[in-house]
Structure formats: C-alpha cells, structure tokens
Amino acid sequence: MEACNTRGSFSSYLYEIRFIILFYVIGDWASTVYALPSGTEYNPVPAMILENYGIYHLLLVKVGFIFLLFYVAPVIKASRERWAFTKHIIESVGIFVTVNNLMVIWYGNSLVQAIGLV
Numbered sequence: 001m002e003a004c005n006t007r008g009s010f011s012s013y014l015y016e017i018r019f020i021i022l023f024y025v026i027g028d029w030a031s032t033v034y035a036l037p038s039g040t041e042y043n044p045v046p047a048m049i050l051e052n053y054g055i056y057h058l059l060l061v062k063v064g065f066i067f068l069l070f071y072v073a074p075v076i077k078a079s080r081e082r083w084a085f086t087k088h089i090i091e092s093v094g095i096f097v098t099v100n101n102l103m104v105i106w107y108g109n110s111l112v113q114a115i116g117l118v
Contacts, residue, residue: 013070017087020069023094025062031101032058039104042112 014021032041033055041047049058069090077083100111 010070013073017066017069017090019091020087020094021066023098024090025059025066025094027098028094028101029055029059029062031098031105035101035104038108039110 032046036050036055041050046058049061073083076086096111103114104110
C-alpha cells in the first residue's frame with residue numbers, strides 16, 4: 001500500500017475528516033476556551049497541556065493529531081469498514097466533548113457530572 005502525499009490527496013483527506021475537524025478540533029478546543037473559566041479540565045492529558053503550556057498548545061496537539069491521522073490513514077483505509085469506524089469514533093468523541101463543554105458553559109454542570117462519572 002502506498003501513501004500519496006500530494007496536495008490533492010491532503011485536501012480530499014481534509015474533506016473526508018471534515019466532521020472530525022469541526023467537532024474534535026474546533027468544537028472541543030473553542031468550547032474548552034470558553035468553559036475553562038466555569039469549570040475544570042478533568043481529562044489528565046489536556047489538563048497537563050493546559051497547565052504547563054496553555055490553550056494554544058492544546059490546539060497544536062489537536063492539529064498534530066490530524067497530521068498523524070493523515071500519515072496512518074492509508075493503513076487504516078486498507079479496510080473501508082475500519083476507516084469508517086475510526087472516523088465515526090473520533091467524530092463521536094468530538095461531539096461528546098463539545099456538548100459536555102457547552103453544558104458547562106450554559107448550565108454550569110457537565111454531561112459527565114450529570115451522569116455521575118465525576
């Protein structure tokens with residue numbers, strides 16, 4: 001299997017993962033920016049990044065994840081079902097954390113707290 005790293009393939013890759021970018025990168029990051037004054041980051045990895053490096057480094061880590069996913073996408077795409085499953089899992093995580101952060105902003109209580117996980 002050969003990975004094609006041309007401009008066209010990267011732009012088509014970005015189109016394929018548009019919902020990951022929308023929810024996991026932009027939605028989670030932007031809602032985290034606004035939710036932090038009202039709450040606490042409970043995920044230890046982002047909490048460490050926020051504490052030691054700041055909010056913009058968290059965005060850099062998320063963008064780095066997009067490039068890492070581009071690098072491993074040809075291997076994942078060996079199976080159409082595996083690629084679809086991977087995308088849907090990451091999109092679902094992005095939607096969940098964005099909704100969770102929005103609940104902190106609007107209601108002062110997160111979805112994770114509401115269902116008793118924290």
